[in-house]
Amino acid sequence: MSSLTDLEGVVLGLIRRNEPCTPYLVRKALQASPTAHFSDSAGSIYPLIRRLEKQGLLASEEQTTGDRRSRACSCTKAGLDALSAWLSDLGEPEALMAMDPLRTRMAFLDALPPGRRADFLRDARAAIEAQLALIDAFEETDVELGGKFLDLANDNARRLTHERMRWLDDCRDKID
Amino acid sequence: MSSLTDLEGVVLGLIRRNEPCTPYLVRKALQASPTAHFSDSAGSIYPLIRRLEKQGLLASEEQTTGDRRSRACSCTKAGLDALSAWLSDLGEPEALMAMDPLRTRMAFLDALPPGRRADFLRDARAAIEAQLALIDAFEETDVELGGKFLDLANDNARRLTHERMRWLDDCRDKID
DNA sequence: TCCATCATGTAAACAGTTACATGATTGC
DNA sequence: GCAATCATGTAACTGTTTACATGATGGA
Numbered sequence: 001m002s003s004l005t006d007l008e009g010v011v012l013g014l015i016r017r018n019e020p021c022t023p024y025l026v027r028k029a030l031q032a033s034p035t036a037h038f039s040d041s042a043g044s045i046y047p048l049i050r051r052l053e054k055q056g057l058l059a060s061e062e063q064t065t066g067d068r069r070s071r072a073c074s075c076t077k078a079g080l081d082a083l084s085a086w087l088s089d090l091g092e093p094e095a096l097m098a099m100d101p102l103r104t105r106m107a108f109l110d111a112l113p114p115g116r117r118a119d120f121l122r123d124a125r126a127a128i129e130a131q132l133a134l135i136d137a138f139e140e141t142d143v144e145l146g147g148k149f150l151d152l153a154n155d156n157a158r159r160l161t162h163e164r165m166r167w168l169d170d171c172r173d174k175i176d
Numbered sequence: 177m178s179s180l181t182d183l184e185g186v187v188l189g190l191i192r193r194n195e196p197c198t199p200y201l202v203r204k205a206l207q208a209s210p211t212a213h214f215s216d217s218a219g220s221i222y223p224l225i226r227r228l229e230k231q232g233l234l235a236s237e238e239q240t241t242g243d244r245r246s247r248a249c250s251c252t253k254a255g256l257d258a259l260s261a262w263l264s265d266l267g268e269p270e271a272l273m274a275m276d277p278l279r280t281r282m283a284f285l286d287a288l289p290p291g292r293r294a295d296f297l298r299d300a301r302a303a304i305e306a307q308l309a310l311i312d313a314f315e316e317t318d319v320e321l322g323g324k325f326l327d328l329a330n331d332n333a334r335r336l337t338h339e340r341m342r343w344l345d346d347c348r349d350k351i352d
Numbered sequence: 353t354c355c356a357t358c359a360t361g362t363a364a365a366c367a368g369t370t371a372c373a374t375g376a377t378t379g380c
Numbered sequence: 381g382c383a384a385t386c387a388t389g390t391a392a393c394t395g396t397t398t399a400c401a402t403g404a405t406g407g408a
Contacts (some may be wrong), residue, residue, distance in 0.1 A: 108189030108263065
């Protein structure tokens with residue numbers, strides 16, 4: 001049995017945390033998180049959950065409240081094992097490298113006419129400030145919903161974002 | 177005409193920098209970079225370059241050295257415009273958020289039995305140390321091949337990786 | 353009544369990965 | 381002669397995105 005992708009790990013983890021949990025709630029959680037780089041669309045979540053169920057990592061039960069149907073999913077023993085394996089077997093360090101779309105663009109800034117490079121730095125800084133606001137806003141709604149480990153993850157997001165801001169400011173000094 | 181994806185932007189940028197440039201060289205550059213999170217496989221690069229060519233962003237010329245054929249690609253005016261647009265129109269701040277696979281996992285560390293959480297922290301730290309080594313090694317080979325902006329991008333990689341290490345060490349203190 | 357949200361999904365198109373396939377050249 | 385690397389690509393599969401589709405509920 002092959003190892004989970006990051007999206008599968010996140011979905012399994014969310015379901016385990018909020019058991020019993022509907023696919024809809026998983027989707028809402030992904031939409032609410034500012035740091036979830038992957039899709040929160042119906043077309044990715046529903047098929048993914050079916051897939052996990054077919055592999056026996058998830059069990060689901062039909063529910064009807066009034067006339068509205070929904071599915072309550074929970075993590076099986078095999079699912080918890082898969083989740084543990086995803087957390088434990090980290091694989092190649094390259095695959096765990098942090099990725100930054102602003103860094104990716106910075107490497108090719110020479111393609112921009114010199115006069116427009118300062119604009120890039122300004123827009124990038126505005127984007128990072130917006131990101132900090134999103135992270136702070138999420139942290140407020142998030143109180144005691146996620147627990148200690150979600151707090152540590154949020155801390156990572158805030159720290160990396162701050163470091164990127166300092167980096168951008170250094171770039172500004174070095175470029176002109 | 178729709179905007180470039182990050183991989184398309186990187187490929188166009190690499191070709192523009194090394195003009196005239198073969199698809200093979202693009203692939204080698206992606207393989208050499210420790211921070212290129214996307215694929216360097218033939219199956220992604222060759223079709224992508226064909227796609228860019230069909231859109232008129234790239235021009236290519238058949239070459240034969242002895243009995244060996246290759247294609248020399250160069251960036252067209254439209255290609256340079258697309259590259260500039262990719263660098264200038266940053267879009268939603270959420271899409272520019274940095275992503276960290278270790279942060280993603282940290283958020284779900286509660287799924288791991290308490291006794292195995294310290295192992296995760298140890299392995300994660302080893303991975304980050306390996307990443308730092310890769311970044312430093314790349315920087316040495318890279319001298320004057322990429323220029324000022326590639327140096328700034330490398331600086332981002334080193335800084336973020338250092339910050340993640342500090343974060344992980346803080347996590348260790350807060351968890352036990 | 354109407355709109356937002358709850359709640360589920362499917363279909364088509366596109367992107368990316370893995371594996372395979374071909375053939376030339378260089379160095380041991 | 382053989383292996384590694386140069387250099388190109390294709391085919392099958394998997395995953396993701398976008399857009400569409402359905403119907404219930406709650407509040408203005």
